[in-house]
Amino acid sequence: KMSQEGPGDLDKVFKALGSVTRRRILQLLAQGARYPYELSKTLGLTQRGVFKHLEALQEAGLIERYHGESELGPDRVYYRLNARFGLSTTILPDVFTVRVTRREGTGHILVPKGFIIPEARPDVTAVRTLLRELGKVNKRLLDIDEERMRFASLRGKIIRKIEEIMDQAKWDEKSCERVSALIDPIRQQGQNPDQDAHDIWSETVKQTIRLFENLFQSHETRIVAEKIEDEVEEDEEFLIESD
Structure with missing residues (x-):
C-alpha cells in the first residue's frame, strides 16, 4: 500500500x-x-460509477x-488524497525510468530564490504580478524537464557502457x-525513503564493485583453465609414440 510519502x-x-x-477525481x-x-x-456519473473509481x-x-x-x-463518508509525491516517466533510447519524488506531509513550501508568491x-x-510569476514558474519547470531528459539520456548511455563490459566478458x-x-534507477527509487540518497548510492557502488571483482576473478580463472586445457590438448596431438 502507498504511504503518505510515495507509492x-x-x-x-x-x-x-x-x-x-x-484523474479528474484526483x-x-x-x-x-x-x-x-x-x-x-460534479462528474455527471452515477454514485455506483463513482464508487468503482474511488475503490480503484x-x-x-x-x-x-x-x-x-x-x-x-x-x-x-469523505474521500481525500492519501499521497504526496511527484511521478514522472522517461522513455528514450536506452532509457526507461519511473521517477518518484516524495514530499513531506506539510502544506508549507520553500519558495526558491528569485520567486515570490504575490498577494x-x-x-x-x-x-498582472501573479501572471508574471506564473510565467516564470512555468518556464523554470520546462527548463527542469528538458534538463532531466538530458541527464536521463546520459544515465542510460552510461548504464549501456556497463552492460557492454559484461557482454565483452x-x-x-x-x-x-x-x-x-543493482544499478537499476527504478530500484534506487524503491529504497527506504528515510535513508539518505548518497548513502544508498554509496552502498550500491560497493556492492556493484564487489560483484564485478568476483565476476572478473571468475572470468580470469576460467580463461586460465581454458588456456591450460588447450595447451594439454596440443601436447597430446604432437606426442610421438616410440616403437
Whole structure:
C-alpha cells in the first residue's frame, strides 16, 4: 500500500491513473475532501460509477476515506488524497525510468530564490504580478524537464557502457541480471525513503564493485583453465609414440 510519502506498488498506480475519470477525481480531491454524491454530481456519473473509481484509487493508495461531520444531517463518508509525491516517466533510447519524488506531509513550501508568491488583491496590478510569476514558474519547470531528459539520456548511455563490459566478458545471464538490478534507477527509487540518497548510492557502488571483482576473478580463472586445457590438448596431438 502507498504511504503518505510515495507509492508502494507502481503497477497499481499506473492502472489507477489510466482512467480520465479517475484523474479528474484526483484533481477535485487535490482541491479538498469530497463525498461521493458531490463527486457524482460534479462528474455527471452515477454514485455506483463513482464508487468503482474511488475503490480503484483507494486500492492504489492514492486516496483514503474517513467519516466527517455534515451540517445537513448525519456524518458523511469523505474521500481525500492519501499521497504526496511527484511521478514522472522517461522513455528514450536506452532509457526507461519511473521517477518518484516524495514530499513531506506539510502544506508549507520553500519558495526558491528569485520567486515570490504575490498577494491576492482585487486589482489589475495584482493580477498582472501573479501572471508574471506564473510565467516564470512555468518556464523554470520546462527548463527542469528538458534538463532531466538530458541527464536521463546520459544515465542510460552510461548504464549501456556497463552492460557492454559484461557482454565483452561473456558473463552468464544470471550474473548480468544481478548487476543490472543493482544499478537499476527504478530500484534506487524503491529504497527506504528515510535513508539518505548518497548513502544508498554509496552502498550500491560497493556492492556493484564487489560483484564485478568476483565476476572478473571468475572470468580470469576460467580463461586460465581454458588456456591450460588447450595447451594439454596440443601436447597430446604432437606426442610421438616410440616403437
